[in-house]
Amino acid sequence: MSPQERQHRLRVIIAFALVYLLWGSTYLGIRIAVDDVPPATMAGTRFFIAGSLMLAWCALTGRQIRLSKRDFMRVGSVGVLLLTGGNVVVCWSEQYVASGLAALIVAIVPIWVVVIE
Numbered sequence: 001m002s003p004q005e006r007q008h009r010l011r012v013i014i015a016f017a018l019v020y021l022l023w024g025s026t027y028l029g030i031r032i033a034v035d036d037v038p039p040a041t042m043a044g045t046r047f048f049i050a051g052s053l054m055l056a057w058c059a060l061t062g063r064q065i066r067l068s069k070r071d072f073m074r075v076g077s078v079g080v081l082l083l084t085g086g087n088v089v090v091c092w093s094e095q096y097v098a099s100g101l102a103a104l105i106v107a108i109v110p111i112w113v114v115v116i117e
Helices: 003-033 039-061 069-093 099-107 109-116
Strands: none
Touching: 003 069, 003 099, 039 069, 069 099, 099 109
């Protein structure tokens, strides 16, 4: 195996491990946070911070974000639906369900989509 292939493989392994660690810990973090903060406030704050960081990164790296009014409305509506219909409901449900079960239910949604189709 060449050095470039080894480096590529290592990067893939690190990226995969980070996805597991960060995505997996999200549900535990939500469970801990909803003990003290209302679910909608916690989810909104989380997305506000994440969006601000991503926009700051784009500004620092010189990337421009150009959206037409139509695209902005489309992306905005999808964002609102995902935030309220997806994340806030998961945050609310974790007040009553274990974080591992919530993560498992969210993880099998793509399987259900395939089965329903």
